[in-house]
Amino acid sequence: MKRANQNSKKRKSWVYWVLFLTSIVVVFMLGILASSITERRVEAVFAYQPKVKLSEYEPRNSEWGKNYPMEYESYMETADTLFSTLFNGNATIDMLEVDPRLVVLWAGYGFSKDYKQGRGHYYAIEDIRNTLRTGGPLQPDGGPMPATCWTCKSPDVPRFMNKNGVAEFYKGTWAAKGEEIVNAIGCADCHDNETMDLRITRPALIEGFKAMGKDIEKATHQEMRSLVCAQCHVEYYFNSKVPVEGVPYLTFPWKKGMTAEEMLDYYNEIEFSDWTHSLSKAPMLKAQHPGYEIYQTGIHAERGVSCADCHMPYQSQGGQKFTNHKMVSPLNNISASCQVCHRESESTLAKNVYDRQLKVIEIRDQAEVQIVRAHVEAKAAWDAGANETEMKDALQKIRAAQWFWDYAAASHGGSFHSPLETSRVVGKAIDQAQEARILLARILANHGMNNEIPYPDIATKAKAQNFIGLPMDKLIQEKEQFKKVVLPEWDRKAQEREATYK
Amino acid sequence: MIATIITGAIFGIGLYAFYTSNAVSYLSDNPATCVNCHIMAPEFATWQYSSHRKNAVCNDCHVPHNNAFNKWFFKAKDGIRHATVFTARNEPQTIFIKEAGIKVVQDNCVRCHSALITEAKLLVQTESFHSQFKDRLCWECHREIPHGRVNSLSSAPYARVPVLKSTVPAWLKKFQE
Numbered sequence: 001m002k003r004a005n006q007n008s009k010k011r012k013s014w015v016y017w018v019l020f021l022t023s024i025v026v027v028f029m030l031g032i033l034a035s036s037i038t039e040r041r042v043e044a045v046f047a048y049q050p051k052v053k054l055s056e057y058e059p060r061n062s063e064w065g066k067n068y069p070m071e072y073e074s075y076m077e078t079a080d081t082l083f084s085t086l087f088n089g090n091a092t093i094d095m096l097e098v099d100p101r102l103v104v105l106w107a108g109y110g111f112s113k114d115y116k117q118g119r120g121h122y123y124a125i126e127d128i129r130n131t132l133r134t135g136g137p138l139q140p141d142g143g144p145m146p147a148t149c150w151t152c153k154s155p156d157v158p159r160f161m162n163k164n165g166v167a168e169f170y171k172g173t174w175a176a177k178g179e180e181i182v183n184a185i186g187c188a189d190c191h192d193n194e195t196m197d198l199r200i201t202r203p204a205l206i207e208g209f210k211a212m213g214k215d216i217e218k219a220t221h222q223e224m225r226s227l228v229c230a231q232c233h234v235e236y237y238f239n240s241k242v243p244v245e246g247v248p249y250l251t252f253p254w255k256k257g258m259t260a261e262e263m264l265d266y267y268n269e270i271e272f273s274d275w276t277h278s279l280s281k282a283p284m285l286k287a288q289h290p291g292y293e294i295y296q297t298g299i300h301a302e303r304g305v306s307c308a309d310c311h312m313p314y315q316s317q318g319g320q321k322f323t324n325h326k327m328v329s330p331l332n333n334i335s336a337s338c339q340v341c342h343r344e345s346e347s348t349l350a351k352n353v354y355d356r357q358l359k360v361i362e363i364r365d366q367a368e369v370q371i372v373r374a375h376v377e378a379k380a381a382w383d384a385g386a387n388e389t390e391m392k393d394a395l396q397k398i399r400a401a402q403w404f405w406d407y408a409a410a411s412h413g414g415s416f417h418s419p420l421e422t423s424r425v426v427g428k429a430i431d432q433a434q435e436a437r438i439l440l441a442r443i444l445a446n447h448g449m450n451n452e453i454p455y456p457d458i459a460t461k462a463k464a465q466n467f468i469g470l471p472m473d474k475l476i477q478e479k480e481q482f483k484k485v486v487l488p489e490w491d492r493k494a495q496e497r498e499a500t501y502k
Numbered sequence: 503m504i505a506t507i508i509t510g511a512i513f514g515i516g517l518y519a520f521y522t523s524n525a526v527s528y529l530s531d532n533p534a535t536c537v538n539c540h541i542m543a544p545e546f547a548t549w550q551y552s553s554h555r556k557n558a559v560c561n562d563c564h565v566p567h568n569n570a571f572n573k574w575f576f577k578a579k580d581g582i583r584h585a586t587v588f589t590a591r592n593e594p595q596t597i598f599i600k601e602a603g604i605k606v607v608q609d610n611c612v613r614c615h616s617a618l619i620t621e622a623k624l625l626v627q628t629e630s631f632h633s634q635f636k637d638r639l640c641w642e643c644h645r646e647i648p649h650g651r652v653n654s655l656s657s658a659p660y661a662r663v664p665v666l667k668s669t670v671p672a673w674l675k676k677f678q679e
Contacts, residue, residue: 339596340654343653
C-alpha cells in the first residue's frame with residue numbers, strides 16, 4: 001500500500017512537470033504567433049497606399065490628408081491658438097490695442113480700422129472674412145478691396161487661375177470672388193499632386209524673379225523650402241497699370257533689389273503710393289511683410305538654413321521621419337527646431353531670441369513716436385496755411401521714414417531673422433523722421449508757429465481711432481450684416497461646386 | 503494542476519518577452535544592441551562614419567571602465583532608463599546626454615587619450631595645461647566627435663543601420679507561405 005502510494009506520487013510529480021513545461025512551450029509559441037500577426041499588421045500600415053487620386057489643383061486639404069495623414073494631422077494643428085511668445089505666437093492679438101500709435105500711422109488706410117496678429121494657416125479664410133479691412137459688401141461689386149486680396153489665402157487660387165487665367169483672377173472686387181475662395185491655405189499651395197515635390201503656384205513670385213533676371217526653375221530643393229513661403233511672406237503691391245491696365249496685378253517690387261532702399265527707389269521711380277495719409281497728406285507706402293527679404297540678410301539664411309528647417313522641423317514618430325506641417329514660431333518646438341544644431345538649453349535659446357527682439361522693439365517704438373509727431377506736425381503746417389511746394393520735401397521724408405519703419409516692423413520675426421538689418425532700417429526711419437520734423441519746424445515757424453505741437457492723446461485704440469475720425473460703430477455694423485447675409489451664401493455656392501469634384 | 507499551468511504560462515510569457523526584446527544582446531558590447539531601439543539610429547550611423555569606429559564601440563565611451571561593478575551598475579541603470587523612456591514613447595526630438603553620462607564619457611576620453619594631456623613636453627611649455635583641461639570637456643572644442651553637429655531623431659533617416667531580426671522563426675514563415 002505504502003509503495004503504491006509512493007509510486008502514484010512519483011507519477012503525479014512527473015505529470016506536473018510535463019504540464020509545466022508544455023504550458024511554457026505553448027505560451028511561448030502563442031507569443032511568436034502574436035509577433036507574426038503584429039508584423040503582418042505593421043506591413044499593412046507601412047506599405048504606402050494612396051487612398052485617393054488627387055487632381056492637379058485639388059483645393060480641399062482634407063482630400064490630400066487621406067493620402068498623407070501625418071503631414072495633414074500636423075497641418076491641422078495650425079488651428080491651435082494657445083501658444084504665445086513674448087510678442088507673437090498663434091493667438092489673435094489686436095495689434096492696434098497693443099500699440100495705438102499704429103492707428104495714427106495708418107490714418108486714411110484700411111489698417112487703421114483693424115489689424116490683428118494673424119493666426120495659423122488654418123484660419124486664413126475665416127480671418128480675412130472677419131477683418132474690418134475687407135468691409136461689409138452686400139453685393140458682389142461692393143466693398144473696398146479688390147479680388148487680389150485673396151491671392152495668398154487659399155489653394156482655390158491656383159485652381160481658379162489655372163481655369164480662368166491670372167489676370168481674370170485679379171480682376172474685380174474681393175466680394176465677387178468670395179464663393180470661389182473657401183479652402184484655407186494648404187497642400188496644393190506648395191505641392192505637386194503627382195510627385196509631392198514643392199512647386200510655386202503664385203505667378204507673382206515667378207515674375208518677381210524674372211524682374212531680377214533670375215530663373216526660379218533653377219532653385220534647389222533647399223531653396224524651394226523657403227521659396228514656397230516667399231510666395232506670400234514678402235513685400236508686394238498692386239500694379240493697376242502693368243501688365244493689364246485697370247487690373248490690380250499683384251507685383252513684387254524686386255526689380256532693383258530687396259533692401260528697403262532699393263524698393264523705395266523702385267516705388268519713387270514709378271511714383272507709386274498705396275494711399276494719401278489723412279493727417280499729413282503724405283503719399284504713403286504700406287510695407288506688407290518683407291519676411292523673406294529680411295530673412296535673407298540674416299545669419300541663418302547665410303548658412304543655408306531654410307524657412308522650413310525651423311518653422312516646419314523634421315520630426316520622427318515611430319521611426320518614421322516626416323516634416324511637421326504645423327507652421328508656427330519655432331519657439332513652439334525649440335527641441336526639434338533649434339537644438340538640432342544648437343546644444344544650449346531651451347531657456348537659453350528662447351532668451352537669445354527675446355534679447356534681440358527686445359532691443360529692436362525699443363528703437364522701433366522710438367521711430368513710431370517720431371513718425372506720429374511728424375504726421376501731426378504736418379497737419380498743423382497745412383492748417384497754418386502751408387502750400388504744396390513748401391511741404392513737398394517734408395512729405396517725401398515722412399513717406400521714407402514710415403516706409404523704413406514699416407519694412408522693419410511688418411517683417412514679423414525680422415528682429416530675430418536679421419537683427420542687424422532690422423536695426424539698421426529702423427535707424428533709417430528715425431533719421432528720416434527727424435529730418436522731416438526739422439523741415440516741418442521751419443515751415444511752421446515761417447507761418448508764425450514756434451511752439452511745440454502737442455503729442456495727441458492716443459493712449460488706447462479707441463482714442464486713436466477717434467483722433468483720426470473713424471466711424472467704428474458703422475464699420476462693425478456693416479461687418480455683422482455681411483457675416484449674417486453674405487457668408488452663408490458664399491459657403492452654400494462653394495459646397496455646390498465642390499460636390500461636383502471627383 | 504491549474505496552478506502549475508498558470509506558473510508555466512507566466513514562465514512562458516516571461517521567456518517570450520526575454521526572446522522578443524532581444525534581452526541577451528544587452529549583455530554584450532555589440533553596438534548593434536544600441537539600435538535595438540530605432541531612435542538611436544542617428545547615433546549609430548554617425549559613429550559608423552567616424553574615426554572612432556575603428557577602436558571604440560558605444561560601451562567604450564558610454565559606460566565607466568574604472569571597475570567591473572561600476573560598469574555593470576551604470577549599464578543597468580542607463581539601460582533601464584532608456585527602456586522606460588522608449589516604451590513610454592517619451593523620447594525628445596533631440597537627445598541630450600545627461601550629467602552622469604557626461605562624466606563617464608569625459609573619463610573615457612582621458613582613459614584612451616591620456617598621452618595627449620600628460621605629454622611632458624607640453625607640460626613644460628604650458629603649466630596651466632592641466633588645470634585648463636579639468637574645467638572643460640574635450641568635445642567643447644572637438645565638437646564633431648564622433649556624432650557630428652546635427653542632432654535629431656530625424657538627422658539620418660536613410661542611414662543603413664542594423665535592423666532587428668524578425669522574432670518570427672523561419673519555419674513558421676515557411677509554413678505561412
